[in-house]
Amino acid sequence: MQAPIIVREYARLTTSEVPHPTLDEAQVSETAFDWLCELAGRFRASGASLLQVDGRRWLKLDNFVGVLESPCGQVIEVLPKHRNEGDCVLEARRLMQKLISSALQMSARQTEVASLELYDAPLAEWVMQQFLSELDYLFKRGLRFDYLRIEEEQRYLRGQLDVVKQMRQPPGRAHFFQIRHDVFLPDRPENRLLKSALALVARTAQQAENWRLAHELMGLLHDLPASRDVEQDFRLWRNDRLMAHYQGIKPWCELILHQQMPLAVAGEYRGISMLFPMEKLFESYVEQQLRMALPKGASLRSQVQSEYLCNHGSERIFQLKPDLLLNHAGQTIVLDTKWKLLDAADRSNKYGLSQADFYQLYAYGHKYLGGSGELVLIYPAWAKFDASQPIADFKFDAKMNLRVLPFDLDDAEAAKKLIAQLMKPSNATIAEAA
Incomplete structure (x- = not known):
């Protein structure tokens, strides 16, 4: 696995050798370079600017922060440029985590769990840790089950007999019953999305604690199917009183499954990729802080x-x-x-x-x-x-x-x-x- 590249806003990336890599200059592989150029084209088509071509061998990033993983497995972490000189990676990560937490409107309990001052992992691992922490808390509160209508053919009578279908049975199958009944299962849109997000986290987590907890929770959701239509299941996510304890995990689930728009920009590959425009993060944080004051x-x-x-x-x-x-x-x-x-x-x-x-x-x-x-x-x-x-x-x-x-x-x-x-x-x- 390639070592992750850590840079900050407006950094320059090149395929040539950089003798002394810094937060403002770094070397990427040729495949990652070409992929970034292609990704920038898609950004421009949607009205956003991800980077600028600076000569033939250099790319200059814009004011997006976050993490990207290229198809070749190159991870690029882009941090905020909070200081002009002498930026500390851990300090920049904590700032980015704080701003993202504000943008997602985390509650006081969630912020305490996040341990923003102590958790110094890369952004993707931090997001996965927040999701797993919320999911673990959700299991302690209890998953929501729902009644699922089952229509099937059986040799015994259970629930209601579907009279119309039964009357249409040919004589040779008269001993089978066409029945419908309700089963109390966790198979509902919210839980299917959690299973999909958890499966992605289990595949991509690198830190030992995240990997362990992800696979432990996967065992608890083993019989639950993953979402077959992520966009439709998010539309069906209920926000009523009975689902109040699911609200804390929803933004993290949206981030991981690339549904949080326009703050997060979806990646298309095996890793968790997300980018945030710093203008929006700063605006959101200032607004939230002013409201409280x-x-x-x-x-x-x-x-x-x-x-x-x-x-x-x-x-x-x-x-x-x-x-x-x-x-x-x-x-x-x-x-x-x-x-x-x-x-x-x-x-x-x-x-x-x-x-x-x-x-x-x-x-x-x-x-x-x-x-x-x-x-x-x-x-x-x-x-x-x-x-x-x-x-x-x-x-x-x-x-x-x-x-x-x-x-x-x-x-x-x-x-x-x-x-x-x-x-x-x-x-x-x-x-x-x-």
Whole structure:
């Protein structure tokens, strides 16, 4: 088995020898290189960018993180670029696990079980460990059984006699009974999906504890058939009160069986492959943390889609969708998250800010705030951009103000600190009051 390759966002991959592999440069096999190029083509066809071709022998990854396994068995783990230099693999893995847990909306009990600070395995093994832990817990709570209607021919009478079919029996088979009866079995869509996911985990798990637990649980599901139509069984997954104890395992099952869209991108081969856009993970985490830190009377709405950029005849076109809208004490603030490392000291290069993002926020301000109020861009905090190195506000005009604020992913109090900053009167509000 080939050794796994560990890189991070925007890393460069090549088939040539790399004397000193780092998180930013690594060598892959020619078959894995060709497969990545083919996979990137499928991404482009669906409107996403997985990588860019950098010359004839280099590929440059985009801002997806996760794990990929090529048909030749080459495993590539892509970690978040949380720091510009000196990134620690274990620290990056823990960050990715925390963000994925947030995106899957894990409960407090699940987060405790996940042991995010202690479990330092590659992403695929971590996902399998979460699934197996939830499945083990589910067995202790008890699998849900259901009545399955059986229609068959027997020499004895059991359940109900199917009179119509019995009357159509030829004289030579009159001693057989056409019957139908119900059998209380675990053969239901949810359990079939669990069996399919468990079978995949049992085949691909590399860590001894995951392998042991997977095969132990396989013995308990030995008589249960696997899903024959994964997509249809997920549609039939029930979410009623009697199935409440199944909700914890569903997102992990979706990840393993490649049904969690659009966050996870399905692999097609024997391994567990999944990719996550860091923009979405960061946005989801910031939203969840802000919701938990909201003061009384405040509200937070995500992905609002009520405004359009312009009208064309009788039709409105170019829908505007800010990430978050915060309402408090009669004031509305537009929040937009961006996954990019800024440099608060690099004013000559505009700190790394994008002009297109400013155009976007300007449109949000006019359509959602009526041209007067507070706009906020939220970026991840790091060594060159944190609370101790603020970036001065940007003024579109006397009434509309844009702030660029850091969000520390390693600080449990980051959301409360950000809320405290947002609750302060903005320069635009002060100017309007004056």
